[in-house]
Amino acid sequence: MLAVETKKTVKKAVTPDEGIGAALRRARNARELSGEALASATGLSRRTIIKIEQNDESVAFGSYRAVAHALDLDWLMDVFSRDANQGTTQPPRFYLSGASALSLPPEDGRPPALWYSSSLSNPKSWRIAGKHVTHTGYLMGVLDLWDATTAIARYGVTVPCIWAASPERAVFDLLVHHCEIKRKPVPNIQASDIDDVVDLNKVARWIKQCEAFLSRQGAKTIQDWLEDSCQ
Template sequence: MTFAVETDYPERTDGAAAGGIGAVFRCARNAQSLSGDALAQATGLSRRTIIKIEQGDDSVAFGSYRAVARVLGVDWLLDVFCGTAREECAHSPQYYLSGTTALSLPPEDGRPPALWYSSSLGNPKSWRIAGKHLTHTGHLIGVVDLWDATTAIARYGVTVPRLWVASPERAVFDLLIDHCEIKGKTVPNVQASDVDDVVSLSRVAQWVDMCEPFLSQKGIASIREWIEGGDW
């Protein structure tokens, strides 16, 4: 079985991107109760190649990564990690503002803030940070909808060398993954109806659908129940 490699992708992945893809491939395979041997047979690759891919070996041809992505039903991962923003994805920030803090900051596209907790923006100790206070979802959607808010946060009297912030949609996605999937709890103090005038819940729902192979059925059900509480 062979697969064509699109010309707008590299022949090989870089190390950082390959590591991220491999880890998520392994999660997707386990979530689908698919053995390594079964995946090898379905892709036409050797078992050894599958192991290398899941370990993030960047010596493996990109076409092999694509073959695995197609069998697992996660082709979109290659766009997230290795598409036109490949160089940026390879350097995904370790931390970024998210959750209610990001929802309180006016996004870069000119929309108003989804929440009105702006008084907390001038106090870094109150910030909600993905990778520290909230689950970092880079393993699921890469650097999608992260923006450089270094200048924006300076308006609140905070000067930092570089500050990445989640868009309103990414901030909601992070909240849902952190509470519904990881902690098994409902999102406290924020309902879909509180933010649906600013946040595109359909975009959030699309990400959830794409990430379904990596999430528990209980988590998915809880997340979708929360989203359905808003006005699409």
């Protein structure tokens, strides 16, 4: 990590947004680090820092990496990069998540975590990240999202393209949506109901990585929900 002096991290609730730039901006603000100080530490201009925080894709991907490295957030670059060669930083605008994604057999061949598959044949009942569930692209980029166009066609629905969250990403989205954004427990789904299919330890690791972007209350509520399966 580049040598950057920062003050103690201040945890604040965040508003969902897409793109790695928003995540880097929030991380810088949480560390009470000025844009000028970050520019000095990375060797980039202040204008480039501004463009990065606005998610300007005209900026070289290496500059995004330099900022993430300075903020000790190298892992962000991996989860936001859909293609390591192209360096894409944007997740899809919408994707299946929540109960809909948990009801869809994932691409790795596991059975669905929930059995609401009848709802998948009716697009009006789909739970969509970015509409009905918090879009966590600002935290997770494209990590554990997959092209579910062919899978959803098995339910009699033909769409040009639809992405879906893996079971773990769907649970992560639900936890952030309810515990962090709405400040309420996750309704109707308990960890013990789905831990035979969903890797909740993986979800817990993601939550740990993202703690700097969560409020203390939100992080505690999430941990309380997870603790019966993630000792």
